[in-house]
Amino acid sequence: MSRRRRWMTGACISTALVALLAYGGAPAPHEGSPGGSGPRGALAPVPAPHGASRGGSGSGIAVGAYLHYASPGVDMMQGLSRWLGGTDLRAGHTYLPGDTWANIEGEPASLDSWARWRKQRSDRLFVLNVPMLAGNEDGAPDARVAELLRAGAHGAYDGHFRRLAERLVSLGVPDTVIVLGWEMNGFNYTHRCRPDPASWKQYWRRIVGAMRSVEGQRFRFDFAPNRGPDAIAWTTCYPGDDVVDIIGMDSYDQPPGNTFAEYVDQPHGLRAQVDFARAHGKRISYPEWGLFRNGDNAEYMRDMLEWIAAHKPLYHSITDYCPHGVWQCEENPQAAQVFRELLSQHRGGRRASLPRP
Template sequence: MSRRSRRLVGICASTVAAGLLLLCTGGDPATPPRGASGGAASGTEVAVGAYLHYGSPGVERMQEFSRWLGGTELRAGHTYLPGDTWSNIEGAPDSLRSWARWRNARADRLFVLNVPMLEGNEAGVPDARVAELIRTGAKGGYDHHFRRLATRLVGLGVPDTVIVLGWEMNGFDYTHRCRPDPANWKAYWRRIVTAMRAVKGQRFRFDFAPNRGGDAIAWTRCYPGDDVVDVIGMDTYDQAPGRTFDEQVTQPYGLQQQVDFAKAHGKRISYPEWGLFRNGDNPEYVRRMLAWIAEHKPLYHSITDYCPHGVWQCGQNPRSSGVFRELLSTVPPGRGRPHRVDFGAGGGS
């Protein structure tokens, strides 16, 4: 799924397993209790994101999002590097300074950065050309770009950044897609990770994050190896494949397979992108997704918060917005007035 306008704000909180939810609340295991994601730092902590903007406005809107959630602590930030030119992939955007300042303001924060693997990433490059570019990368032709990025991140004081490298690689759209040459794509991923890990002072974690479902290629065919992957992510929206949330869980290469695959490989999971889509304002989807997150405790998750996907900047999903705020807010129901900033369908660039 190609989404050209990226917006972000992050929050962080901890969750509890489904069995504990039942024990503590006597409620439906598909409904996490209000505030289940709030609390002090712990080994089961979940960094929650609501993507509001890729640049400095994303940092600025985080405080507003925190107020909307009744003061829930915002401890994770998530943004994207543009994939139009190599200079941007190398970390040229000045907004990285804003994200680095935010990250370094507290020792317990998490910074997540989506990094394209090739320039012209949304340029509609044909498969044959994509295969050529991937082969060049597999031979080391682009290593220097990623060394420069790693050096910039270390220099900005964010050497522990979570790198979501080549996201949605199992899809049809991005130039960094896997299908044209899976073997060399995996070799290229390995080259990038090796190049970035060679920079002194780095402590990066690399997140392998396909689309949910089979899409253009089974994402398991693109997995580059346990030694070069730290987190098994998944981008998942309320759309086909999977008419219901249960089908999104059980479908081939769906949510359950992600969890099982990560467990088999000894990795944490994540959800870099999730949100509403084809089924409109769907509070049950939001409730079920948050319950899934509460049960499986990803390292982080980030709702895509612009129309049609979001719950804060987008005013067209009021019922879903209410569920999201109820379950993640630190304010008891009925106290405090929700504050929504509506930047329009585009999300406020």
């Protein structure tokens, strides 16, 4: 199907998608849409695992955005919600800095702000990306990474993660979703898997064991690789069903792959994620997604939101700053319009009437 025809088909299902993304219901399939029998059939949804709920802490898919790593991100959630006409943002997403062990232990004061936000409503999710190693963006060579992973696998860093767990429990957020060692299949982070997959997996298990040993915790651990073939197949890094609760994926419109259909069907792509999660009885998530290599890509924005609506992740969180985002990035007006169209509580208003930050 041509790009223009696919855009028109997507526009016809916008109303159904708004309800689905907000409340988790399932639209009736029709030609060209996810679950239909037409050319978009490549996006057919995968059933949820047996026994899996359709919501999160509440009903429906928890919508969120990464807006700022520190306390301003909490206040900005309100602004994004207003821009979306009052859409309820239930997933609050931030990162712990990976520069020092003190920060990985939860020292940043911004955690207090996020904890207050989470505790205001029982159906909210607090999503926290946690580095596995200090100096996580220092460009350590593979040999050094392997040494660090082996040390971690033997328990050298257990205390840091027990202290993080104690900090989160003390703040009243014992049910935090922990996105541990994200994008481990890539080339960049010190906590990458490729230099020693066996030690990486054992280290993940040590971390989860240390955090689960803290009284009162109810953490869920999200295993979130990059989409597609990267430095190593992410399945090679999977540490086991007993220490993973969610199968996540970070997905931007960038190679490998040039079309959304390729993002779906490439090795270790979007379809592989949902198939793997179904086989292992896990929910899925999209902790990071957005634009990257193709400018103001409204088609990708619509395709990704259709995929999310069809496959019902526990939560999704767009990366909202340039070049990836829509609300804080004026470089992407067409993609922003699609995002607002499909996620807005009150559709049909002019974008310009709703302020950006």
